[in-house]
Amino acid sequence: MLLEVRDLHVEFHTRDGVAKAVDGVGYGVDAGETLAVLGESGSGKSVTAQAVMGILDTPPGRITGGEVLFQGRDLLKLKEEERRRVRGAEMAMIFQDALSSLNPVLSVGDQLAEMFTVHRGMSRRDARAKAVELMDRVRIPAARERVGQYPHQFSGGMRQRIMIAMALALEPALIIADEPTTALDVTVQAQVMELLSELQREYDMGLILITHDLGVVADVADRIAVMYAGRIVESAPVHDIYKAPAHPYTRGLLDSVPRLDLKGRELYAIKGLPPNLTHVPPGCAFHPRCPLARDVCRTDEPPLYEVSPTRGSACHFWRECLNG
């Protein structure tokens, strides 16, 4: 396994108390594999990724437990100096908002070249040539002419390509993409996702795709981990989950998206709201919104039950859910 997260806990100290943003999360990715981490805002999907990358703001955040095994090493035990060498070179991240993630006063060429001068000690001239090559790779037209331009001179889709180029620069083994296409239009989104999966195949990289879009997940993922209130509630191969979800939250999500090919039915709506992380309900965090909830759900937190060797569900009544 390329990356394995084990029992990760992250807390935030807020005025309202301690928010358990990540509460015992575990997942893994192999080389060449795509894991989609699915969840709504506040589910802890991005915080988990930040902890893995080592870019969590501490304080207010604090990692209170767990392991992040990357190629066998526990990253949480490394010194900041060593972490820096891993970050960028061995694992890289693509953010949602390319405009605010790029430096507005440096040309894109300089920002790309920086990867090579800092991590590889290349000369500026060689690094510049590499930058042009990368821009070509992510299919930015007229790369040689545009290498000196600034981020604001590029369209949203082109900026996201530059982010991808930057992530790929040092040929990392793992890429974490946090909502990489959310800010883009559908036609551009399709271009960018296609590019990303093509490059992933070519370099045999592991990809963690963080998203709330069930459509994108169905298109590219091999496995899915569904998060709710800081925990993984279901983890399964992509085909299994769409065929028959084994957790009521997953089922609710799938039923609540309107589909182009199924018109006319009233949308299923999960009642209520996601919980406040400083006051997560006892027992199963989803029980106040769950149609299957019973007494045991209010008192006992469900473990991740084994549904099949490749599949887990954190629901006491997963059998019932699986059978519809």
Added chain:
Amino acid sequence: MAEPVLEVSDLVKHYPLTRGVVFRKQVGAVRAVDGVDFALGRGETLGIVGESGCGKSTVAKMLVNLERPTAGSIRYKGEDITRLSGRALKAVRRNIQMVFQDPYTSLNPRMTVGDIVGEPYDIHPEAAPKGDRRRRVQDLLDVVGLDPEYVNRYPHQFSGGQRQRIGIARGLALRPEVIVADEPVSALDVSVQAQVVNLMDRLQSEFGLAYVFIAHDLSIVRHISDRVGVMYLGRIVETGTDTEIYEHPTHPYTQALLSAVPVPDPEAREHRERIILSGDVPSPTDIPSGCRFRTRCWKARERCALEVPALAVPEWFRPAGGPVAHDSACHFAEAVSIRRSAPGVSVPVEGHGNGPG
């Protein structure tokens, strides 16, 4: 279609680009909306889809008179509202209300929910007698599924979905006939989106509302709309009933847009035929000649650069009729099969059409 409440014809909004400080001269224009026509029937939902920058939000703003059109007309029950002012305009505005995209910035953080929802009554005092307002506001909150006891709370005490309900309650306050909703659910989480979409569905039948529903999410637009218009660079390129547009699109842009929408069904992965458009949308300051989509179109020929295609039923579809015979602004409009799901669920091809030449 039912008797139209709103008729828009040849609507244009150009924003001038000027240069110079003392002697300002116009050097060009952003052609945000460049000739849009549609009609909205009573109690009907018209969906408008398009990518960012296509002018859909500018259309929305003109409908509620937040922007004055450069040219064209907007008729509300036969009366051109773009020519009205003062009292007459105010009276018409009462009947056309708006729900905004971002529930975080469209509610004043220093006003209570009661004040926000009741504010329309300050502007149109004839709509509700003063003593009756509090009760009306509480009724409205109840209608949109919020606890009427919340009237004294402030927006920050609510979640995104609840805030959007507040925005909808405000839109309903004056009992309008038309609600213009600009991306009303795109800022919300998936599980909350469904709640708001269902609410809008319910309110429509309860109050006989007509919606102009603007969004970039094609699935949601299909779900809620009776008719759909697809916009590209300031113009509607194709329009028809939801089945005509989604099952039988004939404009290449609509076809590309539909094929790009990810479908939540991994089985469909291998069977989908995707049209990946090259390049980006051209700038609205520099719109291509002829057909504005031709720079990204795989079917473009010489004629497309010379002649602007009209939004009408293509001649070659007219004799046979059927769902492919709807308005499409393409010289080479063609029926294709849209296959989104696994075989067996796919939509059969009906009617073949080929452009002349």
